[in-house]
Amino acid sequence: MSGPCRVGIVGVGNMGGAVAQRLLGLGWSVNACDLVAAKVAALQALGARPAVDPAQAAEGAGALIVCVVDAAQSEAVLFGERGAAAALAPGAPVLLCPTIAPEDVAGLAARLAAGGLHPLDAPMSGGPARAREGTMSLMVACSDEAWQQAQGLVAALSSQVFRVGDRCGDGARTKLVNNLLAAINLAGAAEAMALAQRLGLDPGRTLDVIERSSGQSWIGSDRMRRALAGDYAPRAHVNLLRKDTRLAVAMARQAGFEGPLGPVAAGVFEQAAQAGLGELDDAALLQLLGGQRT
Template sequence: MQRVGIVGVGNMGGAMAARLLELGFAVQACDLLAEPVQALVAQGARAAADPAAAAHDASALIVCVVDAAQVEQVLFGERGAAAALPAGAAVLLCPTIAPQDVERSADRLQALGLVPIDAPMSGGPVRARDGSMSLMVACADAAFEQQRGLIESLSRKVFRVGTRPGDGARTKLVNNLLAGINLAGAAEALALAQRLGLDLARTLDVIEQSSGQSWIASDRLRRAIAGDYAPRAHVSLLQKDTGLALQAASAAGFEGPLGPAAHEVFERAAAAGYAGLDDAALFKLLSGR
């Protein structure tokens, strides 16, 4: 039974932990909030009081927090996980953070005799729970083989995007920039449909079977039509991720017209007080609901 620590068991991390428990892994769960940890304890997990406890005797640690500052604290802060992991253990870096932050963390982990795996994810908590989310993996071939069982248990859609830590993050930022553009465009189109007096559900039926279809539009706008803005993926996440993608684009000397426009819509939604809502709230913003 492989022992795995998971730090950050919110929507995505909690779904991943529940899947691993179902598949027979021993899971040590840590989060700032007690409720998601206790929900996993009821499914067979062990509660870890801090990242160091989550790392104790684990062959792998999954970091599933929000941003680079949290990754730094989880791994290298007081009671951080890196100092508590056994030599040779793997660390899966799953948040969407800047490539240079992945590279810095990977260098520090390697210096401690640990195995970094750049493994950002995409697909939402339902797909994380059933194993159909995407994992974009960049790591040494030996590291991948060492943790193949864990990685392929987490996802049936594993993409080896390279061996250089940071390339997983770069791939994820490209994906999330397009997700942000698609969502902003879909929210605008549905807001126009409302202004034109169209039936929103029927209009979305047409879009889903026509050239305007996108997965994120169907997923988010069905909820928006129902007025369901309970957060599965907060507005603040794509606000952050589109901003990181624009930073990466600038560093590469690239400038496109749509990314900045989409990012500005997420900025407006956050300024309007929607940062903690599901990112379906872009429709709420653009429709004036």
């Protein structure tokens, strides 16, 4: 796959939809599938072909991108009734992009390989804007054969591609390590801004200082700017980092590692979800720690 061809994308929400827009803009053909018809319709207006189920998304596609939420959805998309795996041509690359447990990625990859397909463990990071721009981080673990087969597609998706290994599951491990740090940084940023507000400091000016000083983090700046503007429209739901921190802490424990901050950050996201903030943007941690509610 050296140049534009037809690609099936199952799950065209925030990230999957942005990926679809990226590929369409580069001249690729896209079969778009999602449970939410409006998301598919928006892409159809840009030239995508709507697919009613994963099997139809795979029809005529030289590759498949799976951008759903969890392992159960991934399995249903690939191997459920009208699943995509059976409809793909032998040798087609399958990019597994959800953030799920490494053992789940490895299991799905093994089944895909047994069926003559080329699985790539390929979680994404950076948000929808960077996905549309082609600058998101793409962490890829796969066989050399799968890597070669998917080169054109991977290069089209992002200029920030990291081949982290040849063992499917290592992409997921890398993503969970990254997301655990992102969650720790975000929880810390929300705590610091809540403290600034309690002290009577101007929050915008305080964030100006932080962004140019040792407390700066990309996710802290990005989310706290939105929070200060009262913008909680979900780009990345609280529930996503709730899921990811749970997975990361479980992965750490399986490896015999117990860090002091990961479980605390996971607890903050669990608390936010229990407070009814789960479907808001994760900038809503400032509401939780600042004692505010929508």
